[in-house]
Amino acid sequence: MLPSQGREASSILVPRSKSDRNIQKLQLITMINEDLIKKAASVVKVRKTKNGLFGDVGSALVSDNGKVYVGICANVGSNTICAERTAIGPMMTDGEYKITKIVAVWKDENGIIYVIPPCGNCRQYIRDIEEGNLETEVVLDKDKVVKLKELLPYYDWWQKVS
Numbered sequence: 001m002l003p004s005q006g007r008e009a010s011s012i013l014v015p016r017s018k019s020d021r022n023i024q025k026l027q028l029i030t031m032i033n034e035d036l037i038k039k040a041a042s043v044v045k046v047r048k049t050k051n052g053l054f055g056d057v058g059s060a061l062v063s064d065n066g067k068v069y070v071g072i073c074a075n076v077g078s079n080t081i082c083a084e085r086t087a088i089g090p091m092m093t094d095g096e097y098k099i100t101k102i103v104a105v106w107k108d109e110n111g112i113i114y115v116i117p118p119c120g121n122c123r124q125y126i127r128d129i130e131e132g133n134l135e136t137e138v139v140l141d142k143d144k145v146v147k148l149k150e151l152l153p154y155y156d157w158w159q160k161v162s
C-alpha cells in the first residue's frame with residue numbers, strides 16, 4: 001500500500017467514526033431530555049383548595065453531582081412558588097447549587113404534556129443562586145435545549161453612563 005493510500009483510508013475512517021460518536025451523543029442527549037421530561041410529568045398532580053392550586057406544573061432538574069430533584073408549583077392567595085423553585089429547594093438543602101439541566105412541564109386535561117420555559121423570576125433566581133448556572137441547559141423539547149444565559153440576554157449589562 002502506498003503512503004497516500006493509507007492517509008486516504010484514515011481520512012475516510014475518521015469522519016465516519018466522529019459522525020457515529022455525534023449520533024450516539026445526540027441519542028444520549030435526546031434520551032436524557034426525554035427522561036427528564038417524563039420525570040417532571042410524573043409529579044404533576046393537581047390539587048385545588050379554597051385558596052390555592054397546586055401541582056399543575058412539575059419540574060425536574062439534574063444537579064452538578066448528577067442527582068435528580070423534582071418539584072411542583074404552589075399557587076396560593078398570598079404567594080406563588082414555581083415548580084422549578086420547589087425542585088431547587090431540596091437541592092440547596094443538600095448543599096448543591098449548580099444545575100446541569102432543568103425542565104418544567106404542564107399537562108392539559110387530556111394528559112398531553114407541554115414543556116414550558118422558566119418564568120422571568122425563575123430565570124433570574126437560577127442565575128442568582130449560582131453564577132455558573134448561566135450555563136444550565138434549559139430543556140425546551142426532547143431534542144432542544146438552550147443555555148440559561150440565552151434566556152437572560154442582558155444578564156451582564158452594566159453600562160457606565162458618562
Ligand SMILES: [Zn+2]
Pocket residue numbers: 082083084118119120121122123
Ligand atoms: Zn417561575
